Amino acid sequence: MITIVSSTNQKNSRSRQVAEYYRQQIQAAGADARVVDLADLPVDFIESALYGNFGKHDAFNAVRDLVEGASKLVFVLPEYNGSFPGVLKAFIDGFHYPSKLSGKMVALVGISDGGSGNPLGMSHLTDILSFMNATVLGLRVKIPFLKKNWVEGEIQDEFIKTLLKQQIEMLVKLP
Numbered sequence: 610m611i612t613i614v615s616s617t618n619q620k621n622s623r624s625r626q627v628a629e630y631y632r633q634q635i636q637a638a639g640a641d642a643r644v645v646d647l648a649d650l651p652v653d654f655i656e657s658a659l660y661g662n663f664g665k666h667d668a669f670n671a672v673r674d675l676v677e678g679a680s681k682l683v684f685v686l687p688e689y690n691g692s693f694p695g696v697l698k699a700f701i702d703g704f705h706y707p708s709k710l711s712g713k714m715v716a717l718v719g720i721s722d723g724g725s726g727n728p729l730g731m732s733h734l735t736d737i738l739s740f741m742n743a744t745v746l747g748l749r750v751k752i753p754f755l756k757k758n759w760v761e762g763e764i765q766d767e768f769i770k771t772l773l774k775q776q777i778e779m780l781v782k783l784p
């Protein structure tokens with residue numbers, strides 16, 4: 610099962626919409642996928658699920674297990690202040706160590722209102738995933754200018770659509 614992480618805890622986010630679109634595309638390519646939305650994390654997890662409270666918060670563990678138990682992963686990363694959202698790093702800091710992501714294949718999609726499509730956030734997360742011994746696909750897809758490029762649940766730019774399709778094909782094919 611491929612798990613797609615919508616990497617913000619903002620409710621009804623566009624990351625969630627893009628993650629859902631990605632899920633449908635994976636299914637069309639013949640593989641199983643599910644979306645994990647960080648908006649479903651318990652709001653108190655920073656106090657009640659990390660460090661000395663590791664493993665004690667069932668609702669947090671349930672979300673974490675979906676990510677740690679995935680065969681492959683996709684992170685949809687909205688650009689917040691030139692990087693990925695802080696809530697994703699806090700979530701990752703609640704994972705097991707040594708990492709259960711070790712040896713797993715990960716695809717990244719950056720989205721932003723501005724013109725960049727979050728390349729820096731994808732690089733920042735790549736460093737962290739490398740530390741965890743996960744492998745990030747070289748093809749990282751950027752969706753900038755969201756108001757123009759994401760309309761009614763569909764990517765408008767044909768080149769971005771093609772890149773996303775290629776990324777999905779690679780991800781599905783790889784062991």
Ligand SMILES: Cc1cc2nc3c(=O)[nH]c(=O)nc-3n(C[C@H](O)[C@H](O)[C@H](O)COP(=O)(O)O)c2cc1C
Nearest residue numbers: 617619622623624687688689690691720721722723
């Ligand atoms: C806290 C915060 C910081 C943001 N910083 C940036 C930024 O640095 N560059 C940018 O292009 N857009 C920025 N945005 C806009 C988001 O990239 C855009 O709204 C996002 O891709 C939509 O995703 P979301 O609905 O999943 O949050 C920011 C939005 C928020 C909430």
